[in-house]
Amino acid sequence: MLAIPQQLARLPGWTALVLWTAAVLLPLYILVVSCFKTTAEIYDNRLGLPQSFAFDNFVAAWTRADLGQNFINSLIVTAGAVILTIIVSAMAAYPLSRYRLGWNGIMLGLFLSGIMLPIRLASVELFTLMRNLGLLDSLTGLILVYSAIRIPFAVFIFANFMRVLPSELDEAARMDGAGEARILFQIVLPMVKPAISIVAIFTAIAVWNDFFFPLIFIFDDRYKTVPLAISVFVGQFRTDWGLVFASLAISMAPILIMYCLLARQIREGVGSGGGAK
């Protein structure tokens, strides 16, 4: 007898949860089914499944709108920034967290202050700097800027993980005559794999999604990244909705795959300290 009112009392709560789930999934569902429809079919059949699962829109987006090139550019920039950020940040975090230098605190503070800095406001001077270095219209330029922006967060994460490793670990290796570089890359780094994955995940998301810096630094179509290309498509192919939906789907595919594989790590990473953004 008691169980029924309790179930009833929970109904509004379940309704709220299901409603927001629908609010998240319905737009994404519309996005997916619209990819396979022609513009006329999108108007006639809004929510239903497409008549056929033809890949015309994807082919058009990949070739006619040249999203393929943008996709490769984004992959290069993301991979480059993730690798560079991990290597230099792990190198910096190792002595800062495990040596007694006397200036660890100041240097760590200098890096950490960068987590909050609104770097977009420096974009005028950054533009001048990039122009003088010949890094406009350059994927290398983007890799360097993104690494610079992500280094503070990465150093913070690596230092936190390395600090708690037992000190016998590197002392024993040192006794055996291992050099400092070898201790870092062959002993310490394999012990902080969770830190590597946190840094890699959040750097990859931030870099893949960024729009502001390509907008400022990239003018040549050959070097545009996916978000920049998308922002142009939305206006340019306004009447060809199927193509725009397909290009949106292509551009979110890598993140979607990564999210499905790593949902738990991402949830825990965000919940424990808000690594996103």
Next chain:
Amino acid sequence: MITRRRKSSLQRTQQRMAVLFIVPALAVYALFVLYPLLMSLWGSFFVWRGLRMLEFTGLSNFTRLFVFPSGGRLYGALWHNVAWFFGIMLFQNGLGLLLAWLLFLRAKGAAFFQSVFFFPAVLSPVIVGALWRLLLAPGGTIEWMLNGLGLHQGSLTVLGNSHTALVMLIAVDAWNWMGLPVLIYTAGLRQISSQIFEAARLDGAGSGRMLVSIALPLLMPAVGTLTTLSFINTFNQFDIVYVMQGVQGNPSYSTDTLVTYFYRLAFGAEGAVGITDIGLALALGTLLFLILSIGTLLMLRFFDRRAVQL
């Protein structure tokens, strides 16, 4: 004697290795973040012609920022950012708390709902903005649904209407980031000892009462984190406005923000002729830097003091 010599030689090696190890990260960070930021702050006190810095001019860029014709743009954009912040606090962080509480009360399915709710947050704001622009467009799917449900008639022009456009953008931003408060609040709730809730339940407190009088005070650190993050993100808002309403913050600047205004001043899209005004842009950047740093510090202190210890 020998051990001490070995120790000091180790110390010297470590100092040398430390410098070698830190230099690459420090060089990239200093060159592409610290240097341009400091130069931007410094440059806001100078007269500019194009991208060339001329003579020192004190605060005149700043006084120009607050008077006609830039004053109207500045206050408009500032107001939109403030409204955006409060909208996000209410709609995203408020609703997020409610959803987190509902998930906390249910043993089953929390991980699934969390993953669904957080998914839009890993998407680029450009994709989110483009998707919602298509859905909300006249003739789009939302119009079709509202017409079908009898809630609305004719063409849906919420993005073209200066009274509703800003609200729509705030809602899209909240949709984008709803998973963040849900994840942070559920993590916070799970750290609270279950005995506290058990004791309250025995005292006859309902679940609404427990949320307001017990969970919320104990969640103050999470509230602080979210308020600060929302503040920083709101005052950096650019992508959604650019993709959905254009860099002018259409219609008639009703969705203009401080960063879109900054972008127009710095990269030449302000006014019909589209000339840049670097002095004004840098002054706006410095002002925004001050708003962000002072606001963040005040918020961190405010919430630090309100953190309840048990």
